[in-house]
Amino acid sequence: MARFSIERLGVKPVSEYTVEMVERKGVGHPDYIADAVSEAFSRELCKYYLREFGTILHHNVDKGLVVGGRANPRFGGGEVLEPIRIIVAGRAVTEVKKRGGGRVEVPVDELLEKAVKGFLRKNFRYLDVEKHVRFEGMIRSGSTDLVGIFNLKRGVPLANDTSFGVCFAPLTPTERLVLETEKLLNSAKFKKELPEVGEDIKVMALRIRDKIRLTISAAMISSLVPDKDHYLNVKEEVKRRVEDFSAKIVEGMDVEVNVNVGDKPRAGIFYLTVTGTSAEMGDDGNTGRGNRVNGLITPCRQMSLEATAGKNPVSHVGKIYN
Template sequence: MKNIKVSLSNSTPVLEQPVEYVERKGIGHPDSLIDGIVERASTDLSNAYADKTGMILHHNLDKGLIVGGSAKAVFGGGEITKPIEVIVAGRASNRYQDIEIPVNDIVINSAKNYLKENTRFLDLENEVRFSTKILEGSEDLKHIFGRSSEMPLANDTSFGIGFAPFSVTERLVLGTERMLNGKEYKDLVPAVGEDIKVMGIREDNRITLTIAAAFVSKFIGNADEYFTLKDRVKKDVESFVGKTEKGYEVEVVVNNGDNRESGSIYMTKSGLSCESGDDGSVGRGNRVNGLITPFRNMSLEAAAGKNPMNHIGKIYNVLANLIANDVIKLYPEIEECYVSLVSQIGRPIDDPRHLDIKLGAKDKKIVEKLGNKISGLAEEELANISYLTKEIVAGKHNMF
């Protein structure tokens, strides 16, 4: 038996608490953009390593920055007057025996491809500058990375956190951003840019969704059109909420900082706030489950860009969420599940120093009845942990 403890949670379930905050930074938010870029870079580099050497080599690309540019957005158009800068930093192996791996070229191409696929109105050749600051990793970490041929050894003493199920507020916040940034909605309302942030505030059964959405200037002819579009977004979200959740009073607020009298509105040339001063940094945005949840246990690890072989800051955060969701699916009498795993550097990743599972249930007897089964489930997940590397490289798990 691994170092696993299953116990009754002593905290009040989130749904029963009087207040809850939930945030989601959408795919076009600068923090999310740089998370996506470094994660794509890690994935592409992992595939390149495997193709050239038959294995994934040591790398961590979880230090990245988007430096916002300058722009002028006017009704019907605009221009980016100072390019956005994308900087990826980290450590990566550029050679294996006599095989060279063009790390910097791979990372730059990854960044360009990610932005091409996830933004619509950026001129990547003229409006974005790309650079890298990537060096070889330290010998001790590279040695740990390649020491075991059977089970990777943890390259850090760190922890991962997961929970399930999502609350109503969490589902609404995540669902609203995904709806507004979905292809179907973009086809219907192309003036809504990718930089969307949703903040959910629940007070008892009343939820306020405050949405910041960067509108695209080329689709807007004047102020009246802007406010008409803004009102449409509000009504579309209200319709989405009405179809999604019942029993809650939901208020939707869009671009609350607008001031019609002064002419201050949230309009951009590209649909991205990073065109004119807003910056982004890896790890400042959503957790692995796609949300920022201050009323829950959270890890502050930046999962995006970390290597998928033995970096606990990535693997354990994914695994914790998988275990928590499996517990909820298999045992409906469990109302809430929190999973925490902590590693020790150099220890096999299938053998955490400790794995803690806290269960929310009406009766302690439920936990006593299911404790061994849930512990066994977690142990089985740990025994199969190596499959996560393949799934992460295949893009089957979100990192933000």
């Protein structure tokens, strides 16, 4: 079988389609959290395996679930009534037989705790990892013989699954706009200037010919928003800044920006959160439902549905290829 095959695509570029749709789930979205926690856990396992045994041992911890809690956000304050639950399931080597005899237990639970708390503390300003989150590992144990592992390494590296990867380049203007808009809204500079905007941000673009409708869902931090007028002012400022930003990313296109379209001010419905994520109030997340590895969800492109987060970075071909 040929190793490489190059063929000209018989279709026009996506940027020339009449209709294009693109989405990005930001760092505070429950699906993003599930992906990020699975990946952080895999990294902690890799570091431990390398430090203690000199090689990355078998693991796939790619089944993450974020179970939404309950909260009572209100203008000027609020509280979390029931914590968010984060569950990670998968497989990992938890016991190693060493060369000179004896066994070493891998502290899987401690590594999971370090991964979860590390990600949340780094990325959320108003989420208390001790009070607002509970986590649980459901890692099926397995043991391995270290001597056998090193003997195997002398041969050709082997895949531990059948999978494939899909990629494309360059990004269309619409794809770039979606990617860069979320990064802008979750940047440290933006948070310093508009701290009321939480981390749970989702950006979706619908382009029809040369017109783009950009819909932004942005959680607001309730303790920093004293009243309805302040909320509406912040929302309008987000809209204005994204409009200015869009003009720098896409040229020759009309961009319409809408923020938190589900709000109903007359009915007292606003997108307020205590912690900055909708996971506090019943919004769940799953590993694999978030962005692809390029940070986007692009239904107009060829895509793999492979959930790369939490997969073994050495032997899982789906992760390596993607």
